[in-house]
Amino acid sequence: MKLRKLALAAAVLVAGAVMLLVPTVLSVPASGASFALSSALDGAPKGLVDVAVQAARLTRQDPNVLLAIARVETNWGQAQNGQPDELVPADVEARVDVAALQAGGATMSLLGLAGGRRIGDWVNPQLVGPAQEHAMGFMQFLPSTWRVEAAAAPGRPQDPYRPLDAMVAAGSYLARLQSGAEDWIKRSLRDALAVYGGDLAYADNVLALARPPAPVGPVPHTGLEPISCPGIRLTQGYGPTDVVGEPIINGVRIHTGWDLACPVGIAIVSVTAGRAHVTLGYGVGFGNNVQVQVGDLWVRYAHLEAVLVDDGDPVAPGTVLGLEGSTGFSTGPHLHFEVDRGCPAVTCSVDPAGLISLPDGT
Numbered sequence: 179m180k181l182r183k184l185a186l187a188a189a190v191l192v193a194g195a196v197m198l199l200v201p202t203v204l205s206v207p208a209s210g211a212s213f214a215l216s217s218a219l220d221g222a223p224k225g226l227v228d229v230a231v232q233a234a235r236l237t238r239q240d241p242n243v244l245l246a247i248a249r250v251e252t253n254w255g256q257a258q259n260g261q262p263d264e265l266v267p268a269d270v271e272a273r274v275d276v277a278a279l280q281a282g283g284a285t286m287s288l289l290g291l292a293g294g295r296r297i298g299d300w301v302n303p304q305l306v307g308p309a310q311e312h313a314m315g316f317m318q319f320l321p322s323t324w325r326v327e328a329a330a331a332p333g334r335p336q337d338p339y340r341p342l343d344a345m346v347a348a349g350s351y352l353a354r355l356q357s358g359a360e361d362w363i364k365r366s367l368r369d370a371l372a373v374y375g376g377d378l379a380y381a382d383n384v385l386a387l388a389r390p391p392a393p394v395g396p397v398p399h400t401g402l403e404p405i406s407c408p409g410i411r412l413t414q415g416y417g418p419t420d421v422v423g424e425p426i427i428n429g430v431r432i433h434t435g436w437d438l439a440c441p442v443g444i445a446i447v448s449v450t451a452g453r454a455h456v457t458l459g460y461g462v463g464f465g466n467n468v469q470v471q472v473g474d475l476w477v478r479y480a481h482l483e484a485v486l487v488d489d490g491d492p493v494a495p496g497t498v499l500g501l502e503g504s505t506g507f508s509t510g511p512h513l514h515f516e517v518d519r520g521c522p523a524v525t526c527s528v529d530p531a532g533l534i535s536l537p538d539g540t
């Protein structure tokens with residue numbers, strides 16, 4: 179979901195005509211470049227890591243940032259959205275190397291994917307931006323942005339479905355947003371990523387993958403429990419589950435925390451120090467919930483009836499975060515207590531055992 183200016187689009191269509199006459203194919207040099215791959219990006223296809231290093235060198239970006247964007251946007255090419263190919267405008271589609279996307283093709287081999295992909299597989303079904311476009315390609319550019327940024331990028335990348343071209347355009351776009359070349363506003367990397375992806379939550383998601391904080395080691399049990407009441411029950415533990423609606427991670431449906439049940443309205447207490455990240459919502463997911471970030475841990479307190487801290491508040495052990503409730507995907511009052519390590523998402527969840535104790539009698 180990238181919102182971008184359209185002002186230069188006409189000029190770039192002219193540049194595009196020139197590009198047709200002088201196609202420049204970016205190439206990846208022999209591997210050997212080394213850098214510290216983020217632990218949160220361990221699963222990236224080896225060939226793609228080399229491509230990211232090359233794109234980053236050309237655009238003075240961190241390869242981890244480009245790999246993290248590719249993970250968020252198309253899951254390193256695994257996305258199969260099944261949209262009509264025609265949603266990509268003809269002038270952009272004309273440059274797409276369709277053979278590379280077929281089973282055994284260059285891009286599929288690079289990404290380690292057994293099957294092939296259609297153009298429509300990497301098209302976002304949602305219409306976004308002032309021109310109401312579909313994001314497309316390996317790094318999910320809007321076509322209008324692709325035309326502008328590909329023309330401005332080193333080597334003039336041609337094919338938004340070719341990982342190297344897409345990563346060079348993305349790195350260049352970020353660099354232009356940071357330097358002020360895009361619109362005379364200088365930005366931090368985080369702010370540039372927020373423009374790239376639409377909001378700061380997107381930026382933080384990318385940065386959490388690209389630069390996970392150094393592990394702080396086991397968090398000592400603080401002696402605090404997040405919720406307590408007479409008759410408290412653990413109604414569901416951490417691990418594989420059959421409950422439809424729970425997330426599927428690495429092919430396994432999993433309950434990502436502990437469900438602790440007390441009557442509605444019981445105070446929910448932070449068991450650690452840290453900083454509060456507040457998300458409000460009623461219908462789906464975790465409902466009203468607070469994540470307290472401390473080191474590489476994000477400790478989640480979900481389904482709250484009321485939240486009693488503000489986003490960004492510093493939190494001390496024992497701070498009352500809110501009141502137990504049943505907001506979000508919940509069938510009755512309970513606290514969903516979750517520990518995410520290394521990133522703020524359920525994909526990073528670990529068993530909360532060690533941080534808090536099971537309630538007596540469970």
Ligand SMILES: [Zn+2]
Nearest residue numbers: 435436437514
């Ligand atoms: Zn739960």
